[in-house]
Amino acid sequence: MTAIAVESVSVSYNGTNVLTDVSIDVAEGTWMGLVGPNGAGKSTLLKAIVGAVDYDGSIRVGDANAPDDRKAMALRLAYVPQRPVFPVGMSVFDFVLLGRTPHLGPLAAEGSQDIAIVWDSLATLGLTEFVNRDVASLSGGETQRASLARVLAQEPRVVVLDEATASLDVAAQHEVLELIARIQEERGVTVLSAIHDLTAAAQFCDELTLIDEGDVVATGVPEGVLTESTLGDVFEPTIRVIEVEGSLVVVSLRTEGNPQ
Amino acid sequence: MNAGRPAGSRLPWWWIGGAAALLMTAVVVGAMIGAVSIAPLDIMRSALDRLPFIDVESGLSERDDAIVWQIRMPRVILGVIVGSMLSVSGAAYQGVFRNPLADPYLLGAGAGAGLGATIAIAYGPDLDWLIDPVPVAAFAGAVLGVVLAYVLGYTVRAGRTAVTLILAGVAVAAFLTAAQTYLQQKEADSIREVYGWILGSLSTAGWGEVRLVLPYVIVSMIVIVASRRLLDVMSVGDTEASTLGVKPARIRLILIGFATLGTAAVVSVSGLIGFVGIIIPHTVRLMTSASYRVIVPLSILLGGAFLVFADILARSIQAPAEIPIGVVTAFIGAPFFALVLRRSKGVAT
Numbered sequence: 001m002t003a004i005a006v007e008s009v010s011v012s013y014n015g016t017n018v019l020t021d022v023s024i025d026v027a028e029g030t031w032m033g034l035v036g037p038n039g040a041g042k043s044t045l046l047k048a049i050v051g052a053v054d055y056d057g058s059i060r061v062g063d064a065n066a067p068d069d070r071k072a073m074a075l076r077l078a079y080v081p082q083r084p085v086f087p088v089g090m091s092v093f094d095f096v097l098l099g100r101t102p103h104l105g106p107l108a109a110e111g112s113q114d115i116a117i118v119w120d121s122l123a124t125l126g127l128t129e130f131v132n133r134d135v136a137s138l139s140g141g142e143t144q145r146a147s148l149a150r151v152l153a154q155e156p157r158v159v160v161l162d163e164a165t166a167s168l169d170v171a172a173q174h175e176v177l178e179l180i181a182r183i184q185e186e187r188g189v190t191v192l193s194a195i196h197d198l199t200a201a202a203q204f205c206d207e208l209t210l211i212d213e214g215d216v217v218a219t220g221v222p223e224g225v226l227t228e229s230t231l232g233d234v235f236e237p238t239i240r241v242i243e244v245e246g247s248l249v250v251v252s253l254r255t256e257g258n259p260q
Numbered sequence: 261m262n263a264g265r266p267a268g269s270r271l272p273w274w275w276i277g278g279a280a281a282l283l284m285t286a287v288v289v290g291a292m293i294g295a296v297s298i299a300p301l302d303i304m305r306s307a308l309d310r311l312p313f314i315d316v317e318s319g320l321s322e323r324d325d326a327i328v329w330q331i332r333m334p335r336v337i338l339g340v341i342v343g344s345m346l347s348v349s350g351a352a353y354q355g356v357f358r359n360p361l362a363d364p365y366l367l368g369a370g371a372g373a374g375l376g377a378t379i380a381i382a383y384g385p386d387l388d389w390l391i392d393p394v395p396v397a398a399f400a401g402a403v404l405g406v407v408l409a410y411v412l413g414y415t416v417r418a419g420r421t422a423v424t425l426i427l428a429g430v431a432v433a434a435f436l437t438a439a440q441t442y443l444q445q446k447e448a449d450s451i452r453e454v455y456g457w458i459l460g461s462l463s464t465a466g467w468g469e470v471r472l473v474l475p476y477v478i479v480s481m482i483v484i485v486a487s488r489r490l491l492d493v494m495s496v497g498d499t500e501a502s503t504l505g506v507k508p509a510r511i512r513l514i515l516i517g518f519a520t521l522g523t524a525a526v527v528s529v530s531g532l533i534g535f536v537g538i539i540i541p542h543t544v545r546l547m548t549s550a551s552y553r554v555i556v557p558l559s560i561l562l563g564g565a566f567l568v569f570a571d572i573l574a575r576s577i578q579a580p581a582e583i584p585i586g587v588v589t590a591f592i593g594a595p596f597f598a599l600v601l602r603r604s605k606g607v608a609t
Contacts, residue, residue, distance in 0.1 A: 052499045074505030087495040089550025091268035094492065101493050102505030107486045115265060132268030154504070 001028040003158050003190035004049060009057035011044050011214075018044045019055070019214045026207075028157075031184050031191040033205035035198060035225070037235060041214040042194040043082060046162050049192070050079040061158055074102035078156040080147045082163045082194075086136045092146055093131040096121055099153030121152035125179060141172035148179060152187075159183070161193035165200070173197070177204050198250035202226055210234060226250060271554045279561035283340065286568035290336035291328050293572055295580065298324050335465040338473075339571045340564035342462070342526040343536055345477050347563025349519040350537025351544075351555050352484045355491035356512040357422045363537040364523040367429035367516065370534075371436035372405020373398040373527045378440045378454050382447035394457070395472070395528035401436075402524035406516065408432045421498065422512065459584030460533035462571050473525040480522030484556060487515055491552035533567070535589045539597045540566055546600050566593070 004026040011019040019041045026032040034042040048055040051073060062076045078099070086095070099121070100114040122128050125145040130138065135146055144164055151159055164180065165173040181204055184191050195201045201208055202222040209219040212234045218225045226248055231239040238253040264270075291303045298320070306318035306328060320328065349364035357366070365371070376397035384393040406429075413428035444454050490511050493501050498508040527533075540563040544555050567585070570592065574585040 047499075050499075050503050052502070070502055070507060071505040074503060077503070079500070079503040081499060085495070085497045085500060087550055089545060090492070090495065091266070091549070091551070093266050093269040094549075094551050097269070098493055098496065098504060104489075106490065106506075109489065112264075131266040 002026065003028040003030075003062065004032075004192060005058075005060045006045070006049065007058040009045070009048055009055050009059060011041075011048055011053055011055045017214055019048070021057075022211070022214070022216055024209050024216065024219060026158075026190055026192050028190050029184075029188050030206040031181070031193070031204060033201040033208045033222075034192070034194040034211060035196075035201050035208055036211035036217075040211045042211055043162050044214075045211065046079070046160050046192070046194055050077065050160055052079075071102055074154070074156075076156055077158040077160060078151040078154040079160045080151060080162065080164055082166065084143070084147050086138070086143055086146070088134065088136040090135050091131065092127060092133050092135050092138070092149075093118065093122070095135040095146055096127075096149045096153050099150040099155075102154065117155070118149075118153050121149040124152060124183075125149040140168050141175060144168065144172075144176045145179065148176070148183070152183065156189065158190045158192065161191065163194050163196060166196065173200065180204070198226060198231070199248065202248035202250065222248060268549070269551070271557065272548075275548060275554075275558060276561070279558050279565070283561050283565040283568075286565040286572075287336050287340065290339065290568045290572055291332045293576060294327070294332060296324065296327055298328060303328055330466075334467045334470055335462050335571065336568055338465040338470050338529065339462050339568040341470065341473060341477050342530045342533065343540075343567025343570075344560045344564040345473075345481070345522045345526045346533065346536040346567075347540035347559040348481060348484050348556060349523045351541035351552065351559045352487075352491065352515045352519040353537070354541055355494055355552055355555075356515050357426060358495060358497065359422070359426065360542065361538070362426075363534075364519060365433070365532070365534075365537070366426065367409040367520070368405030368432040368436055369402040369520055369523050369527065370405075370532050371433040371440065372401035372403070372408075373524065374401070374458055374532060375436045375440040375443070376401020376404075377457050377531070378443050378447075378450070381453050381457065382443055382450045395469075398457075398531075399524045399528035402527055403520060405432055405436055406520040406524075410513070410516065425512070456584065457531045458586075460531035460586040461574075461582065461584055462530055463575070463582055465529070469529040473529055476525035477522050480518040480525075481560065483518040484515065485560075487511070488552040488556040491515075491556070495550070495552075531586070533586050533589060535586070535593045536563055536567060539593045543597065543600050 002025045006022060006024045009019060009022045010017065022045060034045065036042055044053060047053040049059055061073060096118050097110060100110055100117065103114065104110065122131060125148055127145055127149055130142065138146060165176050168176060177200055180191060183189060205222060207220060208222050208225040210217045210225050210230065217234055218230050226241055228239060228241050231250065236252060238255050240251050240253060242249050288300050288303055292298050292300050302319040305316045306320050306325065308314050309316040309318045346364055353362040353364055353366055354360060377394050380393040380397035409429040409432040410425065412432060413425035416424045444451055490506060493504055493506050494508060494511060501508045541555055541559045544558045544562060548554050548558065570588040571585050574588045575582045577583055
């Protein structure tokens with residue numbers, strides 16, 4: 001089953017093409033990573049999928065057709081942008097409670113079931129002791145966990161993450177990626193995430209799509225996408241892909257001023 | 261395991277109780293103070309006596325009863341209505357624009373009302389009117405100002421974002437204020453009256469004004485109170501709010517519409533009382549929570565109490581003369597707000 005079907009999608013900003021005729025399929029229950037250089041169009045593709053930018057072509061998430069029905073879409077799909085907004089003064093609990101929005105009528109208040117789901121989401125992400133804290137005062141890793149808790153509270157089938165771990169140190173990055181993997185596994189959700197760290201992408205994603213200059217360059221299992229020749233064309237020729245304890249590790253060698 | 265909301269997510273009963281008690285105190289003190297002082301217990305007994313099925317000996321003489329119920333109480337009640345409406349409109353504007361500097365006059369409601377009132381004051385007396393033209397013109401001007409700003413913001417190619425709308429409001433307000441200033445200078449005879457109106461006053465208040473504005477205020481307050489959860493959703497920005505299944509542009513239009521309706525109604529009878537719409541929601545935000553589930557109801561109660569106290573000062577400091585209430589709201593509001601700001605952790609946007 002296909003969870004996200006993107007067919008011939010093009011996006012342009014002020015006459016400049018950012019995505020050209022992009023098609024990808026994300027299978028249900030899998031984790032697809034979008035990789036590629038800065039400005040390749042990864043974030044734009046994610047924004048098109050969540051209905052945040054206008055596009056030509058067709059995007060379907062389950063039965064919902066973005067951006068026709070916002071509510072049906074929000075019931076299926078949760079999104080964490082590259083720089084989520086954490087309102088100053090809002091408690092972590094209230095922030096996670098926002099995830100219940102698509103499940104409520106426009107003027108309805110949250111019921112006890114909504115509150116219980118929020119507590120459950122907070123417990124899954126280890127945030128129970130932070131409930132009364134100002135969400136804007138959390139550390140980088142904690143804010144990402146708060147975002148993921150809101151995603152869980154939304155109870156989606158599909159999670160779209162734009163650089164969920166961009167500003168985190170290596171330990172916090174791994175912690176967040178492990179949490180995403182756990183959510184994917186335990187709740188059977190489909191994950192589509194833009195990810196910069198190619199080594200992490202190889203370890204966590206079931207499939208990868210490599211995008212460059214608005215085009216899909218390669219798609220498939222990490223071993224097929226992360227090859228030295230493909231990455232060399234897209235990034236720089238000095239990229240090396242090595243295997244450490246059964247996992248792919250992508251490194252870039254220094255070419256100038258190398259002390260060796 | 262955990263059942264309800266944690267403390268940081270609840271509206272504490274003592275805040276609601278305290279704010280309601282403060283509002284009641286303001287109403288009683290407002291009815292007590294004046295050239296003739298009247299005992300608070302007598303006022304409360306008299307108020308009880310007026311409730312259906314309750315019969316209490318009020319202790320007020322006929323003259324005092326008339327002073328309380330025909331002169332002071334309509335003014336006090338209008339103060340409650342105006343203060344509550346301006347505060348809750350300010351909260352709604354700050355929520356939909358995610359801007360702490362937003363106030364009910366942001367999109368041209370104030371400038372439009374000013375222009376309308378100036379036209380009515382300058383040219384109205386020459387004509388034969390069935391009703392006082394100033395409030396009608398002020399109401400129409402306020403609504404027209406916001407409609408102009410919205411239409412201008414909506415037609416900008418860059419999109420219907422909160423920022424485009426604010427900039428459109430700035431342009432419309434500047435234009436309307438320029439027109440108002442021109443008329444005011446041209447019709448120099450009316451300058452004093454126009455200026456007095458702009459600074460705001462509750463001195464002409466009677467039950468007629470209360471009846472006139474109450475329907476608008478009730479409707480717009482019901483809409484804003486019912487939308488308080490959606491204001492929290494708006495606080496994460498348009499993109500995230502829309503991925504949570506709401507339509508930010510539509511919520512903004514509805515809330516601006518009703519906040520403007522209520523603001524236009526109160527401004528038409530009170531003039532442009534400034535500052536209330538910013539400081540009350542912010543004071544609540546800084547002292548309690550950034551959630552609009554807390555800010556909206558508390559702004560209604562505290563905004564009403566604040567304006568009644570400001571009006572008591574406006575009519576007592578230089579009694580029997582009155583100073584404009586807008587001067588008082590800024591004079592006591594600004595230092596108080598500065599104090600709250602100094603003690604706070606930060607301002608939510």
